[in-house]
Amino acid sequence: MTLHIRLAALLGGACALSACAHTATAPTPAPAPTAEYYGTREPFAQHAVYFVLTDRFVNGDPSNDHRQQGGAHPTFDQPTPGAPAGRTDNVGYLGGDFKGLLDHADYIRGLGFGAVWVTPIVDNPDEAFTGGDPVTWGAMFTDRGKTGFHGYWGVNFYELDEHLPSAGLDFAGLTAGLKRHGLKTVLDIVCNHGSPAYTMPKDQPKFGEIYDRDGTLLADHQNLHPTKLDPQHNPLHAMYNTKPGLAQLSDINENDPRVLEYFVGAYSQWIDQGADAFRIDTIPWMPHAYWHDFVTRIRAKHPGFYMFAEAFDYDAGKIAEHTWPQNAGVSVLDFPLKERLAEVFGPKGGGYERLAERLYLENGPYQNPYDLATFYDNHDMARLDAKDTGFIDAHNFLFTARGIPVIYYGSETGFERGTAEHAGNRNYFGADRIAAAPRSPIFAPLQRIANMRARLPALQRGLQANVEMQGDRAVFYRVLQEGPQQQIALVLLNKGDAPADFVVTQWLQPGRWQASMAGGELEVNSTGLRTSVPAHGAEVYVLDAAVTDPGLRAELDRMMTTARRP
Numbered sequence: 205m206t207l208h209i210r211l212a213a214l215l216g217g218a219c220a221l222s223a224c225a226h227t228a229t230a231p232t233p234a235p236a237p238t239a240e241y242y243g244t245r246e247p248f249a250q251h252a253v254y255f256v257l258t259d260r261f262v263n264g265d266p267s268n269d270h271r272q273q274g275g276a277h278p279t280f281d282q283p284t285p286g287a288p289a290g291r292t293d294n295v296g297y298l299g300g301d302f303k304g305l306l307d308h309a310d311y312i313r314g315l316g317f318g319a320v321w322v323t324p325i326v327d328n329p330d331e332a333f334t335g336g337d338p339v340t341w342g343a344m345f346t347d348r349g350k351t352g353f354h355g356y357w358g359v360n361f362y363e364l365d366e367h368l369p370s371a372g373l374d375f376a377g378l379t380a381g382l383k384r385h386g387l388k389t390v391l392d393i394v395c396n397h398g399s400p401a402y403t404m405p406k407d408q409p410k411f412g413e414i415y416d417r418d419g420t421l422l423a424d425h426q427n428l429h430p431t432k433l434d435p436q437h438n439p440l441h442a443m444y445n446t447k448p449g450l451a452q453l454s455d456i457n458e459n460d461p462r463v464l465e466y467f468v469g470a471y472s473q474w475i476d477q478g479a480d481a482f483r484i485d486t487i488p489w490m491p492h493a494y495w496h497d498f499v500t501r502i503r504a505k506h507p508g509f510y511m512f513a514e515a516f517d518y519d520a521g522k523i524a525e526h527t528w529p530q531n532a533g534v535s536v537l538d539f540p541l542k543e544r545l546a547e548v549f550g551p552k553g554g555g556y557e558r559l560a561e562r563l564y565l566e567n568g569p570y571q572n573p574y575d576l577a578t579f580y581d582n583h584d585m586a587r588l589d590a591k592d593t594g595f596i597d598a599h600n601f602l603f604t605a606r607g608i609p610v611i612y613y614g615s616e617t618g619f620e621r622g623t624a625e626h627a628g629n630r631n632y633f634g635a636d637r638i639a640a641a642p643r644s645p646i647f648a649p650l651q652r653i654a655n656m657r658a659r660l661p662a663l664q665r666g667l668q669a670n671v672e673m674q675g676d677r678a679v680f681y682r683v684l685q686e687g688p689q690q691q692i693a694l695v696l697l698n699k700g701d702a703p704a705d706f707v708v709t710q711w712l713q714p715g716r717w718q719a720s721m722a723g724g725e726l727e728v729n730s731t732g733l734r735t736s737v738p739a740h741g742a743e744v745y746v747l748d749a750a751v752t753d754p755g756l757r758a759e760l761d762r763m764m765t766t767a768r769r770p
Contacts, residue, residue: 238750241685241760243574243606243667243767246535248481248510250664251318251388252603252654253610257583258322258368259297259353260632261613262304265370269299277331277408279351284626286341291628295339295350296332298632302378303370309385311638315616315647316603316654320382321390321483323583325375325474327363328352328399329410335403335427336452342627345451347400354583354630355392356485357399357453359410361470362417379478388480395467395498396489401425401444401454412454414443417469422462425454449489458494468501475506483577484513484534487526495532512536512577512608516584518543520562524569528769538562538576538607545580545601549594549699556601556673556697563606565668566766573767574665578607587612587629589622592645593740597699599650600742603657604682604695606668616651617644653742656720660746662693667767669759671710676700679708683760685751692756693720694745698737708733711756717745 263269271280282296305320312320329352337346355365364375373381379389401412404427412425423443425433430448433441435457442460449455456463471482482502487495495513503509512535515523520540526532541562548554564573580598581588588595595618602609613633614620617640620628641647657663666684673680678697684690694717698704709732717726717733721743726733737743751757 238685238690239757239761241667241683241751241764242665243682244572244665245686246510246572246575246665247508248319248388249575249608250658250661251608252316252657253319253321253390253577253608254312254315254317254613255321255582255610256305256323256613257300257354257630258302258305258325259300259355260630261300262308262633262635262638263299263301264303264305264307265301266299268301268367268370269297270367274331274351277334279330279332279353282332282349282351284339284341288341292631293341293626293628294631295353295626297351297353297367299367300632301368301370302373302375304635306373306378306381308635308638309382309387311641313386315651316656316658317611318386318658319388319390319480321610322392324355324358324392324394324485325364325368326355326358326470327360327365328355328357329359329408331408331411333400333411334405334408335400335411339626342624344625346626347451352399356394356397358394359399359413360415360419361467362473363415374477375474376477379480383478389478390481390483391471391474391479392483392485393467393471394485395463395494396456396458396486397449398423398454398456400452402427402429403452414454414466416466417473422466423454430455450486456490458490464494464497464501468498472502472505475502475509481510481512484511484532486516487513487532487534487536488515488517492525492531495526495534496530499532499534510535512575515539520564521569524571527571527575529571533571535572535575535577536570537610538578541576541607542579542581545598546588549580549598550588550590555675556678556699557675559601559605560670560673563668565606565670566763569769571769574606576607577610578602578605579610579612581615582610582612583630584625585629586624587619587621588615590618592618593699595621595646596649596740597697599646599653600697600699600740601678603653604663604693604697604742604744605680609654609657611650616647617641618646652721656744660691660693660720660744661689662691662746663744666691666693667760667763669711669756669763671708677704677706679706681711681756683751683756690748690750692747692749692751694733696735696737696743696745698739698741701739703736703738703741705736706734711753711759713747713749713751713753713756715747715749717747720744720746
């Protein structure tokens with residue numbers, strides 16, 4: 205819906221020619237350059253992201269389930285002990301694979317997403333873990349009896365886990381197939397830890413081990429407590445730290461010179477096979493210097509490669525450090541905003557002012573807040589505990605406000621709402637639930653708002669200028685004025701239980717504005733814009749034109765100097 209402005213040079217006047225005089229007209233002054241307004245120039249910002257825990261999405265190929273794997277420590281379909289009546293959870297593999305994902309790529313694209321984030325694809329151990337504390341219903345950081353179905357227990361980072369590919373469908377085939385459906389691939393990567401490594405009654409194959417691309421054993425924890433490792437005398441210990449990390453996971457020693465080479469090589473391989481972006485797991489567990497070197501090496505071969513990282517902390521000042529160029533120089537998942545989203549749209553409630561405080565639109569700690577990945581839940585925390593209307597309101601905000609929206613699989617139906625890890629958070633979704641999803645009250649409103657964002661560059665990359673964010677009402681502009689793209693979007697949100705009347709005069713310029721949700725046009729003049737937004741609804745009015753309102757232009761000029769860190 206952008207308006208391409210074509211400037212034509214107007215030539216006028218005439219030369220009076222006579223035998224005795226020659227007069228020429230003065231050259232027409234060049235038009236003043238149009239100011240540029242943008243929140244981000246990151247190309248990936250045009251895509252909303254659908255996050256799948258691959259094993260729990262759809263089992264498209266039962267032949268790769270490996271149902272007999274593990275022997276005395278089986279890996280397939282291992283229910284979590286202690287589940288209340290009528291509830292389920294599982295710590296074994298359940299069959300989700302590349303084919304199941306690709307078979308439902310049109311479903312994801314049709315919902316309005318432009319990218320899919322997949323959990324780690326690398327080889328994991330072939331047995332259930334026998335160390336640590338036993339998994340029980342609702343427990344955290346307990347892994348006894350659990351498998352690597354989630355992908356985060358890597359042992360060979362160059363090799364695909366056998367549960368994911370099918371005949372003729374490897375990772376390169378998956379990414380190429382997703383691209384044919386208009387979807388980019390975000391690959392989840394881990395550098396700071398491998399598989400669980402100690403406290404096993406008897407050392408198990410692959411656990412606490414790391415292999416090279418040719419299958420050579422590089423590191424082996426040998427079922428020893430980290431303090432018992434001897435890296436000076438045993439080269440198999442050198443890739444591990446000698447202090448405990450998270451749970452019983454092997455903790456990677458970033459000071460071993462082989463580590464950076466290993467992971468740059470492994471993850472470059474997956475980029476070569478079609479990964480379009482990375483989500484970096486547990487970035488604070490390794491120092492800034494490591495990540496700076498890693499990112500520099502990746503981007504030397506793939507300039508501008510987009511990455512966003514997990515720093516599980518609600519303190520914006522802490523997680524923002526990872527966005528600075530002298531450190532990793534990547535984006536991050538917006539945990540501080542997530543905390544407020546769960547509050548505002550969940551049972552606790554709260555007004556839009558609670559969200560405004562966490563947007564950091566000016567003079568904030570982030571290198572660029574517009575590059576952040578915004579979300580309200582994921583696989584490592586309780587799913588959003590909200591009514592259907594809470595999900596609808598959350599989506600209306602996420603897909604119109606600054607940032608790149610990330611939605612966890614099943615949220616389009618409120619799947620397992622409120623459940624935590626080992627209590628249903630990572631349950632199997634499946635083809636039957638996908639087929640039934642459009643019947644959910646959450647589905648159609650998400651589809652409308654997500655596809656609208658996919659159509660409007662201003663919502664993807666534009667500056668955000670707030671007019672009102674209080675109580676159940678939000679009014680803000682998103683403005684993109686860059687080259688041929690000139691678009692002003694006026695966002696009106698109502699999370700109340702009744703329709704709300706809006707009168708907007710601030711920074712509003714005359715013109716024929718398009719109503720993106722309801723359809724139709726609205727001629728706006730000096731009296732302002734008057735409209736009603738339904739309960740738990742949204743409207744976005746769009747004007748494809750350059751900014752002419754002096755007040756808005758002054759506000760945007762100011763924000764261009766304060767939105768991003770210098």
